[in-house]
Amino acid sequence: MIELRALRKVFGDTVALEEIDLSVPAGEIHGIVGRSGAGKSTLIRCLTGLESPTSGTVSIDGVDLTGQSGSGLREARRSIGMVFQHVNLLDSRTALNNVAHPLQIAGVGKAERLDKARELLEIVGLGDRVDNYPAQLSGGQKQRVGIARALAAEPKVLLCDEPTSALDASTTDQILGLIRSLRDRLGITVLIITHEMSVVREICDSVTLLADGRVAKTGRLAEVIAEPGSALAKDLVPLPPVSIDDSANRLVEVSLAGTDLPTVLTTAQKAGVSAEAILAGAVETIEGRQIGRLRFTVDSADEAQGLITALKADGIYAEEAA
Structure with missing residues (x-):
């Protein structure tokens, strides 16, 4: 459904993206993670056609966006729904008219677009809020309106840019549950750009780590997390912070991937x-593992090295931690 091949984007002397290869199958929820400056924002703009790659291709449902312009590009963009971190609803319009807005721009008749907007608000659980203005809605409700609006044109891909970073934990769980249920119900492909590893653990089937504009790691979530010593695995399953009284003590980190605690x-x-x-x-339990x-x-x-040697002899990954 989403295919990036040798994607490269250069701004002057700055290489923002370098040789990005990524394939996301239809119906999958894929997470893109990375620190600030990793290239996530540039990747979003290339995916939506707002930036033209310096080289390489971006294909959505078999259509190469990099080969489109004008009306062709606008038509290709209809296959992508966008959910923003800050929603960006029109304050002067009700929830119903916010959802209907992209259909109005597309030239859909008033009765048809309002019927479609009502249907979408029902799907996201806001059928009783159609006449409310954004100021009358909670943060989670606004995000639900934003999701309904993104689905108005019946896109094949839902692109979510930090969709939960402005929400509390309870509302985040509700929004992630909604996105998952929409994937299951509508069969859409979802790409989530986030810095929150908990979001990836909760909802994603697969994940890609961007670092310095390159793909540092990509794969099925359970496989990536299970890779011993992986920096991404450590970020996805973080250990709680601890302190030791004696600075002479040594720390040894052990991966449970492929083994169990009793062993x-x-x-x-x-x-x-x-x-x-x-x-x-x-x-963590990921995909049943x-x-x-x-x-x-x-x-x-000496004791640290002895423990590491013994664990490795039994096929268990271990390393001395700083």
Whole structure:
């Protein structure tokens, strides 16, 4: 459904995107993550045709956006619905008329566009709010209106740019649940740009990490998280912050990918390290698989190396942490 091939974007002497290859199948929810300056914003603009790539291609549902202009580009953009972080609703219009607005621009008759807007507001759970203005809606309700508006043209792809970063935890869960249910109900493909790893864990089937304008890692979520030592895996399943009183102590991090907690504890005990040495742990269930990490504290470099050697001998990934 979404195909990026050798995508490159240069602004003057600055390379914003370099050799981006990405394929997102129809009906999948894919997350794009990366730190500030990684190239996420530029990627969004290339995906929507607001920026022309320096080289490479962007294809949506088999249509190459980079080969379109004028009316052709406008028609191609109809296959993309956009959900923004700050929603950008028109304050002077009701929820109904905000959703109907893109259909009005497209020349759809008044009765038809209002019927369609009512249907979409029902789908997102706001059938009783059609006459409310944005000032009368909560943050989550505004985002639901924004999602309904993005679906007005019946797009094949829903592109969400930081859709939950301005929402509280409870409302975030509701919006993510809505996006998932819309994918299941309508069969749309969803691309979520976010810096919130919890969003990726909660909803995404696959994920791509951008770093310095390049794809640093991409793959199915469970596979990426399960990769021992991966920086992205550590970000997706973070350990809670801990402090140790003795700066002479050494920390050893262990991946539970491909093994289970009892096996790790048995091996550690054989190396002379008990379960009481665990400072922190995190476990997530992704696609039916338990993925997690542990952090042990030991008294010396020799003890740390002994634990790491024992774990690795049993096929368990471990490393000394800074």
